Amino acid sequence: xxxxxxxxxxxxxxxxxxxxxxxxPGLRLPATVSQVKAEAYFDWAKVTDASxxxxxxxxxxxxxxxxxPVLDKKELADSEYALAxxxxxxxxxxxxxxxxRVKAADSAANESAWSATWSFYVPAPPAPGRLHQPLRxxxxxxxxxxxxxxxxxxxxxxxxxxxxxxx
Numbered sequence: 115x116x117x118x119x120x121x122x123x124x125x126x127x128x129x130x131x132x133x134x135x136x137x138x139p140g141l142r143l144p145a146t147v148s149q150v151k152a153e154a155y156f157d158w159a160k161v162t163d164a165s166x167x168x169x170x171x172x173x174x175x176x177x178x179x180x181x182x183p184v185l186d187k188k189e190l191a192d193s194e195y196a197l198a199x200x201x202x203x204x205x206x207x208x209x210x211x212x213x214x215r216v217k218a219a220d221s222a223a224n225e226s227a228w229s230a231t232w233s234f235y236v237p238a239p240p241a242p243g244r245l246h247q248p249l250r251x252x253x254x255x256x257x258x259x260x261x262x263x264x265x266x267x268x269x270x271x272x273x274x275x276x277x278x279x280x281x
Contacts, residue, residue: 136163136218138226139170139193146232147211152202154236158216158229160193165220167191174203174214178231184212189219205238212236 116127140159144150161168172195174185185201197203206212211233218226 132165132220132222133224134164135224136161136165136168136220136226139216139218139229141214141216141229141232144232144234146234147208148234149208149237150234152205152236153197153199154203154234155194155196156214156216157194161218161226163218163220163224165222165224167221169219171217171219171225172214173216174212176206176210176212178213180213180215203236206235207237208235210235 118125118127139161142159143157144154156172158170161170169188170190170193172185172187172190173180173183175181175183184203185197187195203212212235213231213233215231216229
């Protein structure tokens with residue numbers, strides 16, 4: 115209950131604050147344990163809540179505890195995020211991946227729990243010398259011609275050639 119007065123008039127207002135947290139966003143892309151480009155694209159399920167608008171908190175880290183996030187974006191309006199040029203992620207291996215997660219917040223400052231944590235890795239670019247290796251041309255083989263007649267040994271063009279004797 116809130117009481118407001120200007121010295122002459124007094125008014126009482128009752129209001130309630132929405133306390134229900136929004137649902138946890140479901141992750142979509144990149145799939146867990148997948149290979150992505152350095153300028154990765156992230157997508158998660160849109161959350162609907164009674165207290166609109168809903169915003170998102172997105173994190174990328176090198177460890178599952180997210181103690182030192184590589185990327186930490188708050189108050190995102192869309193349920194997707196694409197890394198820009200300056201946010202390019204350095205290469206990693208499948209044995210030492212990046213991890214990502216998202217949570218939602220509504221306009222009443224209620225936050226969902228963090229989503230599941232998924233992993234991905236950014237492969238190293240190929241070595242400069244191995245980008246384009248020309249293929250060696252294969253020698254062409256001539257197709258054997260069939261003799262023009264059925265009597266192969268009698269026809270002058272169909273007689274087998276004799277090899278000169280070896281010395």
